[in-house]
Amino acid sequence: MREDWEPDIIVFACNWCSYAGADSAGVSRLQYPPSVRLIRTMCSGRVSASLIFEAFRQGADGVLVTGCHIGDCHYVDGNERCQEMMEMTIRLARTAGIDERRLGLEWISAAEAGRFAAVMAEFVERIRDLGPMSREDRSVSSRTPGGVEEAGGARR
């Protein structure tokens, strides 16, 4: 892998726990690699397979979904729905030939500043090891949910 290559990583974070964890990591000045871009959702249960594949299509080398620990979701159990969605997404990724290690799911609470920074560092390292996603993989991901075929029908 080229030494100077920086992966592009999308991190979805739920407002109540993981995004707050990211805020706390900042307050504590915990350093982690700058390759991650956070997208806030109210709950991890908002993230869909099609958004994850869209992230890959748009150039992400890794996608990490984060939410409250099981039992702590502010919408009762949206994170359990998220977990089911991730399991399905990983299956789809596998059939589409995307290395499933490019997808991650982690529970990080508002208080876990250290854990937030550590999870970011680990995920960036994992994607660095995997290297850039190939063009072929990206084009394959257009046959996954939310891709060209499906999106047409859903759009208004």
Added chain:
Amino acid sequence: MGPGSLRSAAEAGADQLRIGVFVCHCGTNIAGFLDVDAVAREAGASPGVVYSVTTMYACSESGLKEISESIRKHNLNRVVIAACSPRTHEPLFREVCGEAGLNPYLVEMANIRNQCSWVHMDDKERATKKAAALVRMAVAKAARLGPREPIEVDVDRRAVVIGGGIAGMNAALDLGDAGFDTVLIEREPDLGGRLRGLYRLYPSGREAREVLEEFIPRVIEHRHIEVLTATELTGVRGFIGNYVLTVRTGGDERELEAGVIVVASGADVLEPHGLFGYDGERVITQLELARRMSQGSVEAGTIVMIQCVGARLPEREYCSRVCCANAIKNASMLVEEDSGRSVYVLYRDIQGYGTEFEDWFARAREAGVVFARYDPERPPLVDSRGVRIYDLLLGEEVLLPADLIVLSTPMVARPDARSLGQMLRVPVDKDGFFLEAHVKLRPVDFATEGMFLCGAARWPCRISEACAQASAAASRALVPLVNGKVVVEPVVVDIDEAICRGCGLCRDLCRYAAIEMVENERGLAVARVNQVLCKGCGVCAARCPSGAMTLFHFTDEQIRAMLRAARPALLAGARHGDEGGSAGGVR
């Protein structure tokens, strides 16, 4: 415009984008670690952006004034603030933009401080690059925001309090004193909760019985309070301002209507089965000790108390907070009662807090109570002769011949707290205690609007804390009761009935019963959302197989645009699936 319609700029067409970007220095918090000028310059070149500047402190009075003046002067119709966290500052910026005539929901923040300058302090170049990306993403989202009106609902000006312990009684009194009819539900035949089983209380030394004798009549005789004892809650539906609770007293079912609900269901105490030879006779809990003390039936010359029994362990990490004070108070009283007694307190750490604690601690030592520390790796051993403890100071095992062994066990969540939580649609934490909306900023609110919590239901606490929280919860609950109206955040879903296939998945997924299946004019089943009930979690929108659902403020269109904007290289070329093209070239 009604709350149901989702008009984004892209759809509005005629609505020309005029985005203003404000990049905050936050003194040196941001500007010290990344190039804010470069970020503002790059943002200025983004599609739809007509104005982009840096500002020293966006949230200061002058910073806010600058934002509102710029909105007027440059006729801005979207605002992006690149600063700190929307969790803390979005309400402020929304309010200011609202005052300047911009719909408050047309504001977006990019968190370039907590997520960038503070966490990439040694790499200014890459921090600047990342900040620029975060701003591009926020601009892309802002371009697709639509104006929204807050949803206003009428409030039924009555309250229900669940749990008639000290916390619940206090909350009911505060609500009743303010003139609002309140129903207090208690499942036991009598009010009082845990205090019914306690003797003299820390720190005052007053008998619990006296405290209850003072409280209970005030509650029962209050003209605005109705007490329902031996009553179980069996169901809850509705939403802030309009809750309907079903309760059962004996064989009778009844419905209660209320605008707000206060949860004060308290906690249990761990029964230490299998720990330290617990048998309820010679080895008892602090609760049993309180009972014996109140009857004057403690017959023991040597008493050993063991702290942290079943607490601060991997399976129950928390400290129960009342046990140290309770043990010290009981130990002092036992020796003071009969100076011939020896009382030992075996502890891991003495967790004392509050202004009265040191006095009690000194009093116990003066009375002759012996405190000895034990190592959780080598816990005390209870056998027929007494308690063996490895003395950390002496470095050897010591036998304390005890007639009575008292275990301090933690308060634990009630076994049915989780099912009560499910009924109320509020969360519990990993230990089963109810979880507040925000540990620091909203400590007695549930995330669900119109529901509040207090007392030991939330966390082990003392009576004074339970009462303080109860008054806090009551005053929070009074806000909607006094106003008679509430405004709920319009982050809700919208269902396009023309696209919905009527599969019913969303209805099954929604934990707030916000979706029902109805028949449309062509006789087909479609999903319909009650936007007052919807909490905006987006679970339904993530799963809808036909893409019929849009979650305002977190739409697929907005998130896809953010994903596109995350990488500069891909911005230039048009990509498949790029539906948000209208953002460009409208300056």
